[in-house]
Amino acid sequence: MNDNHEYFMDVALEHARAEIGIGGRPIGSVIVKDGKIVGRGINTVVADKNPSAHAEVEAIRDACSKLRTLDLSGSTLYTTMEPCPACLATAILEAQIKRVVLGGRHARLGRKDLGDYSVESFLAFTKRDDVAVIAGVREAECDQLRSEWLRSLSDKQLRLETLRSLSA
Numbered sequence: 001m002n003d004n005h006e007y008f009m010d011v012a013l014e015h016a017r018a019e020i021g022i023g024g025r026p027i028g029s030v031i032v033k034d035g036k037i038v039g040r041g042i043n044t045v046v047a048d049k050n051p052s053a054h055a056e057v058e059a060i061r062d063a064c065s066k067l068r069t070l071d072l073s074g075s076t077l078y079t080t081m082e083p084c085p086a087c088l089a090t091a092i093l094e095a096q097i098k099r100v101v102l103g104g105r106h107a108r109l110g111r112k113d114l115g116d117y118s119v120e121s122f123l124a125f126t127k128r129d130d131v132a133v134i135a136g137v138r139e140a141e142c143d144q145l146r147s148e149w150l151r152s153l154s155d156k157q158l159r160l161e162t163l164r165s166l167s168a
């Protein structure tokens with residue numbers, strides 16, 4: 001079966017792109033099961049003043065609510081940015097998602113707040129060898145979206161985001 005990773009990443013990118021210019025952080029995620037999108041999420045941390053409202057969590061909530069289950073076995077998560085440790089540990093693994101397709105990488109952006117973290121390093125640390133990671137799908141587009149977003153921020157917003165996570 002053709003997985004069509006680029007197509008589903010494009011959908012996630014579309015959701016992410018809609019956040020530029022309205023104050024959100026442009027990260028989008030979709031959950032795909034049996035070739036169909038069953039959950040969609042964007043990062044609503046700023047809009048909802050909710051530090052845990054990451055795109056991955058929102059997509060998982062959406063899928064669990066639509067499918068009326070806690071168990072998303074057999075699903076694939078597509079996300080424009082590498083999932084953070086919280087999303088990976090408490091949402092993705094808890095929901096039994098065993099395949100993660102990602103675009104952008106924290107390390108490539110020079111984020112300092114996550115140290116040496118990567119999805120793979122976390123999975124190795126927790127001895128999880130049952131989760132497949134497919135990286136680099138639409139990577140350039142995901143990175144470009146982040147650059148566009150940074151350019152769209154006011155000086156004050158940029159300072160706040162830089163303080164939070166970027167290497168300046």
Ligand SMILES: [Zn+2]
Binds near residue numbers: 054055056083085087
């Ligand atoms: Zn997260």
